[in-house]
Amino acid sequence: MSAAPKILVVGSVALDSVRTPYGEAENALGGSASYFSFSASHFSHVGLVAVVGRDFPAGHRALFESRGVDLSGLETADGETFRWRGEYAAELGHAHTLETRLNVFSAFQPKLAEAHRDADFVFLANIDPELQLHVLQQVRRPKLVISDTMDYWIVRKPDRVLDVLREVHVAMLNEEEARALAGETQIVRAADRLLEQGARAVIIKKGEHGAYYQSHEERFIAPAYPVEALTDPTGAGDSFAGGFLGWLACSGRMDGDALRQALVCGAAMASLAIEGFSPVRLIETSQDEIERRVARLHRMVHFDLQPLFQDLG
Amino acid sequence: MSAAPKILVVGSVALDSVRTPYGEAENALGGSASYFSFSASHFSHVGLVAVVGRDFPAGHRALFESRGVDLSGLETADGETFRWRGEYAAELGHAHTLETRLNVFSAFQPKLAEAHRDADFVFLANIDPELQLHVLQQVRRPKLVISDTMDYWIVRKPDRVLDVLREVHVAMLNEEEARALAGETQIVRAADRLLEQGARAVIIKKGEHGAYYQSHEERFIAPAYPVEALTDPTGAGDSFAGGFLGWLACSGRMDGDALRQALVCGAAMASLAIEGFSPVRLIETSQDEIERRVARLHRMVHFDLQPLFQDLG
Numbered sequence: 001m002s003a004a005p006k007i008l009v010v011g012s013v014a015l016d017s018v019r020t021p022y023g024e025a026e027n028a029l030g031g032s033a034s035y036f037s038f039s040a041s042h043f044s045h046v047g048l049v050a051v052v053g054r055d056f057p058a059g060h061r062a063l064f065e066s067r068g069v070d071l072s073g074l075e076t077a078d079g080e081t082f083r084w085r086g087e088y089a090a091e092l093g094h095a096h097t098l099e100t101r102l103n104v105f106s107a108f109q110p111k112l113a114e115a116h117r118d119a120d121f122v123f124l125a126n127i128d129p130e131l132q133l134h135v136l137q138q139v140r141r142p143k144l145v146i147s148d149t150m151d152y153w154i155v156r157k158p159d160r161v162l163d164v165l166r167e168v169h170v171a172m173l174n175e176e177e178a179r180a181l182a183g184e185t186q187i188v189r190a191a192d193r194l195l196e197q198g199a200r201a202v203i204i205k206k207g208e209h210g211a212y213y214q215s216h217e218e219r220f221i222a223p224a225y226p227v228e229a230l231t232d233p234t235g236a237g238d239s240f241a242g243g244f245l246g247w248l249a250c251s252g253r254m255d256g257d258a259l260r261q262a263l264v265c266g267a268a269m270a271s272l273a274i275e276g277f278s279p280v281r282l283i284e285t286s287q288d289e290i291e292r293r294v295a296r297l298h299r300m301v302h303f304d305l306q307p308l309f310q311d312l313g
Numbered sequence: 314m315s316a317a318p319k320i321l322v323v324g325s326v327a328l329d330s331v332r333t334p335y336g337e338a339e340n341a342l343g344g345s346a347s348y349f350s351f352s353a354s355h356f357s358h359v360g361l362v363a364v365v366g367r368d369f370p371a372g373h374r375a376l377f378e379s380r381g382v383d384l385s386g387l388e389t390a391d392g393e394t395f396r397w398r399g400e401y402a403a404e405l406g407h408a409h410t411l412e413t414r415l416n417v418f419s420a421f422q423p424k425l426a427e428a429h430r431d432a433d434f435v436f437l438a439n440i441d442p443e444l445q446l447h448v449l450q451q452v453r454r455p456k457l458v459i460s461d462t463m464d465y466w467i468v469r470k471p472d473r474v475l476d477v478l479r480e481v482h483v484a485m486l487n488e489e490e491a492r493a494l495a496g497e498t499q500i501v502r503a504a505d506r507l508l509e510q511g512a513r514a515v516i517i518k519k520g521e522h523g524a525y526y527q528s529h530e531e532r533f534i535a536p537a538y539p540v541e542a543l544t545d546p547t548g549a550g551d552s553f554a555g556g557f558l559g560w561l562a563c564s565g566r567m568d569g570d571a572l573r574q575a576l577v578c579g580a581a582m583a584s585l586a587i588e589g590f591s592p593v594r595l596i597e598t599s600q601d602e603i604e605r606r607v608a609r610l611h612r613m614v615h616f617d618l619q620p621l622f623q624d625l626g
Contacts, residue, residue, distance in 0.1 A: 226534075308607060
């Protein structure tokens with residue numbers, strides 16, 4: 001595919017082994033760029049920049065192709081694919097990592113092809129902030145760049161994480177990461193603090209409690225879609241980002257209304273991701289199912305605003 | 314005041330000593346019925362049924378009267394008023410109780426006056442479920458009864474807590490209580506389970522993450538109002554209940570739209586409660602300020618529902 005993808009993601013493609021109270025998966029397709037790509041692919045054309053090893057199964061590659069994901073930026077290096085092994089306890093809040101083998105990912109140096117440098121929308125998934133900055137130098141004039149990060153980088157390279165946060169349009173973090181980076185326990189204040197430190201906008205992911213967007217102008221709250229069939233929370237945040245950026249690319253709008261809709265698309269995609277191991281539900285879902293979840297979220301949060309006290313005097 | 318109050322609350326009036334990272338208060342007016350009354354008083358006429366000791370300050374009584382709360386059901390017994398001493402850590406999630414002296418509250422037996430038995434809306438605040446059932450036998454034909462509870466009763470009298478849950482229109486619990494009572498770690502499943510066990514509807518309070526309403530017909534999600542000046546989370550749940558029941562009493566409606574609006578009024582009142590020690594902010598707030606918070610919550614969650622994929626084919 002030679003046309004420039006509208007959306008570019010730079011992150012990891014991995015083989016995950018995960019155990020949750022609801023089952024387990026061995027060497028299943030995983031990685032931030034995978035979840036993001038499958039999620040965003042329902043909305044727009046996605047190009048993926050990542051690295052895998054010689055052991056990466058052709059079947060996995062075919063899954064990306066089935067969703068129209070541009071794999072021209074998926075490098076194959078000598079060695080093994082990044083492997084992660086983890087488990088979740090009953091609350092499913094946080095993964096307990098049992099083993100991380102970076103393998104070929106440890107030497108990953110994202111080099112964007114010409115066509116990729118013109119992407120309008122860019123997701124800098126959770127990789128070394130130095131690499132995120134390196135990618136930012138290569139993209140030409142993106143309309144919107146979102147970054148993700150993780151506690152590992154906040155502890156080791158807080159200044160670089162803040163450099164990234166200042167360079168992107170929206171910095172995405174989870175609650176603990178926002179607290180750690182801002183040095184504030186209260187989330188609203190943590191968001192204020194990150195804006196003071198130069199962020200243009202932040203999205204704070206709160207898992208089953210939804211997501212919170214704050215810029216200098218606006219605050220939005222998107223609930224999580226209530227999932228009954230929760231199976232494996234891996235990839236929820238990346239799938240959220242895929243729905244968010246996907247809808248902005250698809251709608252061609254970036255006003256407040258579009259941002260709110262994008263948050264809800266993100267919530268819908270995250271809810272699908274966690275209903276199965278690996279991104280299976282993101283691959284098999286349909287536009288109809290996504291529409292239904294967004295409509296259901298609308299019903300759950302919408303209320304008519306009317307004067308409360310008009311008759312009371 | 315001889316007219317029957319529209320809303321009746323049965324619960325505690327206490328003297329609280331609270332320390333948070335933002336300050337402290339000694340022997341300040343507290344108790345579930347206090348927070349609820351001040352909150353609901355902005356919407357409708359409230360009658361309070363509780364007990365205090367001979368030491369209860371006349372100034373506190375005057376505060377209730379300043380908000381038009383009917384204190385004819387506030388018994389004064391020989392002995393001291395219920396006292397609670399607690400502190401909150403930086404996260405402000407849960408109070409650490411340092412001391413509880415039930416005093417006159419330990420022999421509390423709510424007896425409703427004739428006029429009170431005709432209340433349309435009843436809040437059974439967190440008291441012994443046996444007493445809650447005793448109150449339910451005394452009210453004649455309430456339109457809506459909401460119950461609250463706490464882990465203390467769930468551990469000691471789970472069957473009685475479930476009896477109450479089956480008798481009321483809406484059972485209100487926080488996340489941990491819902492998990493404990495339902496025996497389910499996932500909140501959505503816990504709500505399902507409580508409905509299976511006979512609840513008509515549940516509201517699960519999630520603190521800074523808002524509240525979740527589920528009945529057999531509907532699910533609503535109300536976010537919390539983002540508070541910058543968080544001072545003392547004591548009474549947030551009772552203040553939420555006051556806004557919720559207050560709006561239903563005020564609007565005279567109980568359809569889905571009214572329930573959603575009521576959840577948001579609850580969120581607005583809870584946000585005011587936690588901005589100060591004791592119910593000071595609930596007492597001094599205005600209809601204008603409440604309207605503004607509800608309108609702001611509307612802006613934060615509202616999004617236009619439109620077909621996502623109409624142009625994609």
